[in-house]
Amino acid sequence: MAKGVWVIAEQRDGSIRRVTLEAVSTGKRLADKLDEEMGVIILGSGIEGLADEMFHYGADKVYLIDDPSLKEYTPDGYVTPLFTLINENQPSIVLMGATSEGKDLTPRLSARLKTGLATDCIGLDIDDQARLEAIRPVYGAKAITKVIWPESRPQITTIRPNVMEIRSPELGQKGDVIKIKTTINPSDIRTTIKEVIKGASHRVDLTEARIIVSGGRGMKGAENFKILEELADVVGGAVGASRAAVDAGWKDHQLQIGQTGKTVGPDLYIACGISGAIQHLAGMSSSKYIVAINKDPEANIFKVADYGLVGDLFGIVPILTEEFKKIIET
Ligand SMILES: Cc1cc2nc3c(=O)[nH]c(=O)nc-3n(C[C@H](O)[C@H](O)[C@H](O)COP(=O)(O)OP(=O)(O)OC[C@H]3O[C@@H](n4cnc5c(N)ncnc54)[C@H](O)[C@@H]3O)c2cc1C
The missing domain is CATH 3.40.50.620 (HUPs)
Known part of the structure; x- marks a missing residue:
């Protein structure tokens, strides 16, 4: 038996x-x-x-x-x-x-x-x-x-x-x-591994990360993800993206979070310029704490957020980075 x-x-x-x-x-x-x-x-x-x-x-x-x-x-x-x-x-x-x-x-x-x-x-x-x-x-x-x-x-x-x-x-x-x-x-063994090429990122793997800073269509362009990367570097986190950001070609598909992307469960998920579509929530709603930054107070993401910041992410994210820096340095 x-x-x-x-x-x-x-x-x-x-x-x-x-x-x-x-x-x-x-x-x-x-x-x-x-x-x-x-x-x-x-x-x-x-x-x-x-x-x-x-x-x-x-x-x-x-x-x-x-x-x-x-x-x-x-x-x-x-x-x-x-x-x-x-x-x-x-x-x-x-x-x-x-x-x-x-x-x-x-x-x-x-x-x-x-x-x-x-x-x-x-x-x-x-x-x-x-x-x-x-x-x-x-x-x-x-x-x-x-x-x-x-x-x-x-x-x-x-x-x-x-x-x-x-x-x-x-x-x-x-x-x-x-x-x-x-x-x-x-x-x-019919497969020969000739070389293992690791991802260029020095950041932790998305599915294993305890802190994720994630960006959506509200980031408005690939170059703007830099401010999320700076925040992620300060807190030792990984950077993720919504499908809208991936489809726009701003981030690699490997970083997509949601129903057709990765399922993540960090201690802290910071969603920046992400509306909170059901398919995105499917991949991140089991995060311990969710912080949402969105200029639309009616955005769906606020329904699952523990802390919501209504405003322009381009003003808020750099302030967060500076404040986290101060906390970590002291
Ligand atoms: C079968 C299927 C599977 C899917 N799988 C996935 C998936 O795996 N992952 C996923 O993410 N989506 C998935 N989607 C897509 C999903 O339905 C949404 O279209 C997508 O999540 C929207 O991404 P977004 O929130 O970045 O963009 P939007 O919905 O366009 O939201 C952008 C948000 O940014 C805010 N914003 C804009 N500018 C600023 C600013 N300056 N400051 C602050 N906030 C700002 C806006 O208020 C808005 O709320 C799937 C859809 C289908 C049909």
Whole structure:
């Protein structure tokens, strides 16, 4: 019988990604409900030091697949050892972040395991028959569906980043580390990574940022984003954009926040010249504190804002930057 809740961890340059902490925290909650064990699989090269963090967030066991050929993500390299490990151990649930890697890997894995996959879930629970119940938006978030796996196992899902809560780490928590011997033949990996070109930005990744300064059509031009970048630099945040700003070519699509962009959940979201269309709110309304700057007092963004500043952003943003500078310098 399938048993256990497992998470496929994602690490980048030796650091566990935030969405993995969300998946592990969610996995722990599900495992407790089922009274089953919680396992985390980490793949990569030289990753042994990452196991402890997984125990702190609730893992009972950490499976390490450590091999030089897994240094960079490749679909062939990752899916084969994952398939073997999961097939041999038969966990009942497998979770991963709905990131680019998660979106690439989990369909391949579920096809090999001949089981179903629910992607981009915003809620997960256990029903009264001990089955996973996955909640996911469909038709551009116009409807919400509930997915169950009547028979096939494992029940595989990816979770939308920045939606599920991260539990408080328990630093004394320990567990078992299981090193998995891999039999990866480098010639079986059909993809060759020649070079990894990192984004030119020195700023934190949008989905991991704790502070985001975001601009919309009200910025009136690409060059004006400079004032948002100055504010972001002072507070150590990232810069985002509405679709209107992206469609105008002022910012890269990678920085778009919303239904067809990134979902973010920072501690502080500062929306500048953004009206607050439903599709934009879909990507940022779970932010802890929202500050809106807009010259239209009727703008929809004020309905979700904790603090609203009615006025010209070109006057307000530089003042905010100066005031934050003073606070940080003292
Ligand atoms: C299927 C679909 C998917 C979509 N996905 C997304 C998505 O992922 N993300 C997204 O953002 N949108 C998305 N949209 C688009 C969305 O509907 C809105 O058109 C878009 O969010 C509007 O962007 P905006 O708020 O920057 O622009 P606007 O709605 O034009 O708002 C500009 C705001 O700036 C204010 N302003 C202007 N000048 C100043 C100034 N000097 N100082 C202060 N305020 C000023 C104005 O009062 C106004 O409120 C989607 C739409 C569809 C149909």
